[in-house]
Amino acid sequence: MEFIKNKLGYYQSQDTDFDLSYPEQGNEDCYEIEDNSHWFQARNLTIEAFIELHPFKGDFMDIGGGNGFQVKSLNKGLFKRNKIRAVLCEPGVNGCINAAERGLTDIYNCSYEQFPFDQHSIGGIGLFDVIEHIEDDVSFLKEIAQKLPIGGRIYIAVPALNWLWSKEDEYAGHYRRYNVSETKRLIKSTGLKCIYTSYFFSYYTLLVWLLRVLPEFMGLDKTNEESRNAETNHHNNNSFVTRVLNVMHNIELSLQKIGIKPIFGTSRFIVLEKG
Numbered sequence: 001m002e003f004i005k006n007k008l009g010y011y012q013s014q015d016t017d018f019d020l021s022y023p024e025q026g027n028e029d030c031y032e033i034e035d036n037s038h039w040f041q042a043r044n045l046t047i048e049a050f051i052e053l054h055p056f057k058g059d060f061m062d063i064g065g066g067n068g069f070q071v072k073s074l075n076k077g078l079f080k081r082n083k084i085r086a087v088l089c090e091p092g093v094n095g096c097i098n099a100a101e102r103g104l105t106d107i108y109n110c111s112y113e114q115f116p117f118d119q120h121s122i123g124g125i126g127l128f129d130v131i132e133h134i135e136d137d138v139s140f141l142k143e144i145a146q147k148l149p150i151g152g153r154i155y156i157a158v159p160a161l162n163w164l165w166s167k168e169d170e171y172a173g174h175y176r177r178y179n180v181s182e183t184k185r186l187i188k189s190t191g192l193k194c195i196y197t198s199y200f201f202s203y204y205t206l207l208v209w210l211l212r213v214l215p216e217f218m219g220l221d222k223t224n225e226e227s228r229n230a231e232t233n234h235h236n237n238n239s240f241v242t243r244v245l246n247v248m249h250n251i252e253l254s255l256q257k258i259g260i261k262p263i264f265g266t267s268r269f270i271v272l273e274k275g
Contacts, residue, residue, distance in 0.1 A: 001013055001110075001114050001116070001167070003108065003110070003116065005168060005227075008096070008097055008100055008218045009100030009101075009105070009107065009218070010096040010097070010099065010100050010107035010108065010109055011107060011108045011109065011110075012109045012110075013055060013108070013109060013110040013114050014185070014263075019051055019205060021109060027066050027067055027092045027094045027098060028098075029096055030066055030067055030069070031067045031094075031098045033223050034067065034069045035069075038241075038242050038245045038249075039201075039204070039212050039244070040069060042201070042245070042246075042249045043128070043157065043201075044069070044070055044073040044074075044213045045249070045253065046157075046200050046201075046253060046269065047070060047073075047074070047079055047126070047128060047155070047157065048073065048078045048191075049253055049256070049257060050155065050196065050256075050269050050271065051074075051078060051124070051155055052078055053196070053257065054150065054153065054155075054195050054196050054271045055082075056123045056124030056151075056153040057071065057123045057151065058121045058122060058123025058124065058149070058152070059078065059086070059087060059120050059121050059122050059123060059124075060074070060085070060086045060118070060122070060123070060124045060126065061086075061087045061088075061089055061115070061122045061124070061126070061228065062082055062086065062087070062088050062125075062126040062128070063112050063125060063126065063127055063144070064089070064090060064091070064127065064128075064130040064133075065088045065089065065090055065091045065093050065099070065126065065128065066092070066095045066098075066099075067094075067098035067099050067102065068088050068090075068098065068099030068104045068107065069102070070126065070128055071086045071088050071099070071104060072099075072102050072103065072104060072254065073220065074086055085106065085123070086105060087105065087106040087107075087120060088104055088107045088108065089107065089108050089110060089111075089112055089115050089204060090107065090108070091109065091110065091111050092109075093109060096108075096109045099202040100180070111196070112143075112144060112147070113114070113143070115147075117147050121150075121251075122147065122152070123149065123152050123153070124152065124154075125147075125148065125152070125153070125154045126154075126155045127144075127154060127155070127156045127157075128155075128156075128157045129157055129158065129159065129267075130148050130156075131156060131158060131160050132159055132174045132176055132177065132178070133172075133173050133174065133175065134175065135175050137172070137175075137176075137186060138186065138189040138190055141154065141162075141186070141190045141192065142190055142191075143274070145190065145272075145274045147193055148274045149216070149274070150274055150275065151273065151274065152273070152274045153195065153199075153271060153272065153273050153274075154192070154271070154272045154273075154274075155269075155270075156179045156268075156269065156270040156271070156272070157267055157268070157269050158177070158267065158268050158270070159174065159177045159178065159266065159267055160177055160178050160179060160199055160264075160266055160267050160268040161177055161179055161264065161266065162176075162177050162179055162182075162266055163209075164205070164208050164209060164212070164213060164266060165176060165177055165211070165213075166212035166213050166216055167216060167221065168210070168212050178268050179268075183197055183268060183270060186270070187270075187272070190272070190273040191275075192273060192274060193272065193273040193274075193275050194271070194272060194273075195271040195272065195273050196255060196269070196270070196271040197250065197260065197263040197269065197271070198262070198268065198269055199262045199264055199265030199267070199268055200253075200256070200262065200265045200267050200268070200269055201252075201265045201266040201267045202252055202264055202265040202266075203248040203249070203252065203264075204244065204259065204260035204265070204266045205264055205265060205266055206212070209264050239260075243244060261269070
């Protein structure tokens with residue numbers, strides 16, 4: 001498939017008809033809050049730390065990377081230090097436009113099936129809060145793994161703990177959250193080698209339960225618009241809350257770097273390798 005870089009700064013495919021389990025406003029909603037959200041910033045630091053602990057060879061591809069927030073962060077840190085080229089593969093047009101405005105240059109508006117792998121040396125693939133939007137996550141991962149060379153690695157971040165399921169998951173287009181058993185199912189079914197897996201964001205668990213699950217348990221249901229507004233408000237932390245969360249995040253990440261994993265968390269990180 002031929003790609004042409006348009007005036008907006010991203011490569012566009014001829015076929016832009018994608019079936020996505022993701023809100024139409026999803027990328028725009030994220031774009032409004034990413035730069036000021038502790039959650040998004042802390043997730044970037046976690047992603048970078050785990051990739052550095054479990055490195056790959058070659059170029060990196062962020063599939064479904066939205067507005068390029070993760071890629072930009074990696075380009076400024078780990079990838080710049082190690083001279084790694086990062087490519088963003090995003091089916092949402094708004095995400096590609098926002099990523100270009102953020103200064104990214106290797107942006108492809110396409111699905112992973114359409115991406116020109118033959119023109120790149122992809123050795124690492126990021127799926128950061130992506131596979132929970134895929135109904136058949138096993139087939140999806142198997143197909144992606146086929147695009148990688150032997151030894152290539154897939155880095156995955158997903159929402160965790162089934163008992164944290166709420167209207168926000170439904171609004172976001174999630175099919176599931178991942179606990180230990182779901183993670184084991186995924187690894188066993190794909191046949192990929194598990195290099196690492198762990199919960200993270202343990203300190204967010206109580207907050208998510210109080211802000212999302214408890215109100216529903218009490219019968220305080222929200223419309224999609226109310227869920228959207230609530231999520232925006234949750235990410236707009238004040239300075240004191242942000243300082244507290246930063247301290248807790250630094251403690252959690254420091255422990256993970258020396259092999260001490262949290263026993264629960266609102267997210268899981270998984271590193272898989274093609275054998």
